[in-house]
Amino acid sequence: MKTEIIAAGFGGQGVLSMGKILAYAGLIDDLEVTWMPSYGPEQRGGTANVTVVISDKPISSPVLDSYDTAVVLNQQSLDKFEPKVKPGGSLIYDPYGIHRLPTRTDINIYPVAAMDAAMELKSAKSYNMIILGALLKINPIVSIESVMTGLKKTLPERHHHLLPANREAISRGMELI
Amino acid sequence: MKAEDIKLDENKIYCRPTLLNDTTMHYCPGCSHGVVHKLVAEVIEEMGQKDNAIGVAPVGCAVFAYNYIDIDWIEAAHGRAPAVATGAKRLNPERLVFTYQGDGDLAAIGTAETIHAANRGENIAIIFVNNAIYGMTGGQMAPTTLIGQKTATTPYGRRVDLNGHPLKISNLLAELEGTCYVTRQTVHTPAAVRKAKAAIRKAFENSLAGNGTSVVEIVGTCNSGWKLTPDQANKWMEENMIPFYPLGDLKNNSQK
Amino acid sequence: MKEEVKLMKGNEAIAHAAVRYGCDGYFGYPITPQSEVLETLEALMPWETTGMVVLQAESEVASINMVYGGASTGKAVMTSSSSPGISLMQEGMSYIAAGELPALVVNVMRGGPGLGTIQPSQSDYFQATKGGGHGDYHYIVLAPSTVQEMADFVALGFDLAFKYRTPAMLLADGIVGQMMEKVVLPEPRPRRTAEEIARQCPWAVTGNPSDRKPNVLTTLELESDKMEVNNRRLQATYRQIEQNEVRYQEYFTDDAEVVFVAFGSIARICLKAIEDARGQGIKVGLLRPITLWPFPTEEISRLANRVKGMMVVELNAGQMIEDVKLAVEGRVPVYHYGRMGGVIPNPQEVFDATLSHFPFLKK
Numbered sequence: 001m002k003t004e005i006i007a008a009g010f011g012g013q014g015v016l017s018m019g020k021i022l023a024y025a026g027l028i029d030d031l032e033v034t035w036m037p038s039y040g041p042e043q044r045g046g047t048a049n050v051t052v053v054i055s056d057k058p059i060s061s062p063v064l065d066s067y068d069t070a071v072v073l074n075q076q077s078l079d080k081f082e083p084k085v086k087p088g089g090s091l092i093y094d095p096y097g098i099h100r101l102p103t104r105t106d107i108n109i110y111p112v113a114a115m116d117a118a119m120e121l122k123s124a125k126s127y128n129m130i131i132l133g134a135l136l137k138i139n140p141i142v143s144i145e146s147v148m149t150g151l152k153k154t155l156p157e158r159h160h161h162l163l164p165a166n167r168e169a170i171s172r173g174m175e176l177i
Numbered sequence: 178m179k180a181e182d183i184k185l186d187e188n189k190i191y192c193r194p195t196l197l198n199d200t201t202m203h204y205c206p207g208c209s210h211g212v213v214h215k216l217v218a219e220v221i222e223e224m225g226q227k228d229n230a231i232g233v234a235p236v237g238c239a240v241f242a243y244n245y246i247d248i249d250w251i252e253a254a255h256g257r258a259p260a261v262a263t264g265a266k267r268l269n270p271e272r273l274v275f276t277y278q279g280d281g282d283l284a285a286i287g288t289a290e291t292i293h294a295a296n297r298g299e300n301i302a303i304i305f306v307n308n309a310i311y312g313m314t315g316g317q318m319a320p321t322t323l324i325g326q327k328t329a330t331t332p333y334g335r336r337v338d339l340n341g342h343p344l345k346i347s348n349l350l351a352e353l354e355g356t357c358y359v360t361r362q363t364v365h366t367p368a369a370v371r372k373a374k375a376a377i378r379k380a381f382e383n384s385l386a387g388n389g390t391s392v393v394e395i396v397g398t399c400n401s402g403w404k405l406t407p408d409q410a411n412k413w414m415e416e417n418m419i420p421f422y423p424l425g426d427l428k429n430n431s432q433k
Numbered sequence: 434m435k436e437e438v439k440l441m442k443g444n445e446a447i448a449h450a451a452v453r454y455g456c457d458g459y460f461g462y463p464i465t466p467q468s469e470v471l472e473t474l475e476a477l478m479p480w481e482t483t484g485m486v487v488l489q490a491e492s493e494v495a496s497i498n499m500v501y502g503g504a505s506t507g508k509a510v511m512t513s514s515s516s517p518g519i520s521l522m523q524e525g526m527s528y529i530a531a532g533e534l535p536a537l538v539v540n541v542m543r544g545g546p547g548l549g550t551i552q553p554s555q556s557d558y559f560q561a562t563k564g565g566g567h568g569d570y571h572y573i574v575l576a577p578s579t580v581q582e583m584a585d586f587v588a589l590g591f592d593l594a595f596k597y598r599t600p601a602m603l604l605a606d607g608i609v610g611q612m613m614e615k616v617v618l619p620e621p622r623p624r625r626t627a628e629e630i631a632r633q634c635p636w637a638v639t640g641n642p643s644d645r646k647p648n649v650l651t652t653l654e655l656e657s658d659k660m661e662v663n664n665r666r667l668q669a670t671y672r673q674i675e676q677n678e679v680r681y682q683e684y685f686t687d688d689a690e691v692v693f694v695a696f697g698s699i700a701r702i703c704l705k706a707i708e709d710a711r712g713q714g715i716k717v718g719l720l721r722p723i724t725l726w727p728f729p730t731e732e733i734s735r736l737a738n739r740v741k742g743m744m745v746v747e748l749n750a751g752q753m754i755e756d757v758k759l760a761v762e763g764r765v766p767v768y769h770y771g772r773m774g775g776v777i778p779n780p781q782e783v784f785d786a787t788l789s790h791f792p793f794l795k796k
Binding site for chain 2: 486488492494495498502504506508510525639640641
């Protein structure tokens with residue numbers, strides 16, 4: 001079992017930390033993981049992306065040319081990564097702000113209105129967790145329990161009161177699929 | 178006292194410091210470095226720091242300081258002595274760590290290292306010999322060369338429009354919060370030598386007490402570079418150097 | 434054991450490994466893409482636990498000279514930077530090599546020349562393996578390709594540095610510095626005591642010569658005959674290192690028709706290309722030099738007797754290929770595929786380039 005994922009969007013949408021949570025959950029599930037970010041000025045408002053590989057075998061390259069799943073959260077990322085989804089793979093996108101829709105027919109396409117859902121939850125910060133919920137519904141690479149354990153371990157104690165809200169956001173994301 | 182009694186130990190009033198090696202120095206006759214070396218050796222000895230001192234030697238005339246003073250030494254790259262001393266001192270905080278640098282080393286190529294070590298208040302002493310010229314490489318202009326002073330690279334005299342101004346680096350260092358003691362001395366008269374020695378001792382004591390960085394500038398002569406006899410050089414220094422680089426303490430917060 | 438498995442960036446792993454190694458001091462200056470080394474060390478506050486000194490210097494020039502000063506006293510000291518900063522350190526590297534001082538320098542390479550880019554590159558291979566500064570010298574160069582190796586090579590680098598009294602470099606790049614992976618951190622070991630330093634490093638400028646003659650650490654020797662003796666001593670050490678410390682890893686080379694030679698993170702991209710090729714029945718393999726100096730010349734020479742060609746893949750315009758060609762001595766064709774300026778090739782691209790040079794591989 002090996003899953004190769006790209007997550008891309010605007011800096012601040014939380015794609016890097018979503019990838020990190022995913023990778024950390026993989027670690028808890030005793031899987032091999034790599035997390036390779038784009039770094040630098042992209043982190044400060046431009047387009048950010050992260051490649052996450054989760055596998056039950058050692059991972060060779062952390063840099064890839066095609067992906068099982070692409071999570072794209074802006075037009076630029078959709079344009080860039082739609083062609084790079086493997087046939088039969090998945091493309092998850094948020095229609096918010098998207099004017100040119102994906103066109104491929106050999107992949108599974110999932111619009112996830114996460115921005116709307118985040119506004120309903122009145123929590124912009126829960127955005128990436130809604131996306132993560134959707135991703136895990138489509139492809140349960142790691143268990144939700146491991147995601148929550150990972151969050152608990154990586155979040156400082158003072159933020160632990162946010163754990164239920166994160167769990168709720170994941171559930172909300174799963175409902176959107 | 179009979180003439181032969183002069184050799185008796187009890188009649189001895191002066192001797193070579195035991196830490197000053199019995200090696201012929203490469204310094205030119207009349208150069209200030211020899212006296213400053215002697216003072217450093219004497220102070221280390223008198224403070225009982227022989228087995229607790231690390232000297233950091235520069236590039237410049239004093240590059241061979243390690244051949245003359247019998248303690249542990251590190252020879253630094255040009256200008257880097259304060260950084261080297263920072264590394265040595267931070268990792269060996271109980272040691273007496275000092276640099277011995279000339280004007281080119283400290284105030285030109287090593288300005289950044291000097292200012293930042295002093296600004297961090299590294300507990301090191303900096304012995305800075307300012308003779309307004311590059312002696313080792315054959316008498317070129319130093320950052321401290323005076324206006325109008327002739328050197329190999331200012332053959333018609335230093336000009337402000339071409340070469341900028343002589344750098345009063347000690348005044349600059351005295352402004353920094355990290356320095357506790359900045360003083361300017363000379364070694365061209367017996368009285369000056371005594372004062373310079375007291376200054377070096379104070380600097381070393383500050384380092385051991387953890388008071389911050391101490392800087393002892395010694396305005397010195399370079400009669401070879403200045404193309405003067407030793408006697409003329411002393412006179413030239415008094416008439417030209419000291420008015421521009423006035424002697425005395427620029428800062429003394431030693432009693433912390 | 435499972436508790437000890439961590440998820441972290443290569444740069445963070447270096448910082449943790451340094452503290453656990455019993456490193457005495459780190460001196461560094463921020464530069465992307467390696468600033469996490471200093472940041473992590475400052476957050477770990479090792480001065481409160483092991484007594485390790487951590488200092489942000491005013492420049493890379495100062496950093497490397499602080500390393501020189503600390504290493505002179507027999508302490509285990511290190512710095513880290515990225516390409517432009519490492520260029521600034523070349524003077525100090527030459528002094529540290531000449532002074533026969535153990536020290537660890539980490540270069541998380543980014544694209545050059547000049548200010549270049551902050552994206553990953555391997556274009557400092559020449560600088561790292563041929564000396565870099567002035568004079569005839571080398572230092573041991575280790576090329577980590579995983580976060581685990583970033584952690585492990587800290588101890589390996591220090592141990593080799595002390596064994597041979599030479600600086601060692603961890604030559605990483607922005608990929609392995611920035612990526613997160615699972616890592617098992619080494620067991621903590623205590624810092625060396627003053628007694629151990631006195632015993633292991635009798636040359637050290639400890640400032641306490643009570644039971645020995647004073648030690649002087651200098652790289653200056655104006656008498657040519659004596660300076661040549663110093664050079665010969667350095668060269669003798671280098672021959673010993675070349676004999677004893679060559680490290681590399683081979684993958685699928687047993688029946689390979691074409692062998693990739695690649696180091697660091699790019700070796701992993703090649704490995705992915707090889708996995709894909711093997712899936713199509715194409716016989717390609719990989720030799721990954723772990724030590725770039727000393728270089729695995731003998732093993733590459735041995736491979737040259739039984740493969741049809743070699744493919745050197747680097748994040749540069751062709752640097753390591755020169756050493757591969759010296760090892761191959763013209764017996765089989767050696768081609769290069771490289772990307773520059775921070776561009777990372779993907780496995781498909783590497784595979785396509787290989788097929789274009791070795792069309793017989795196509796089934």
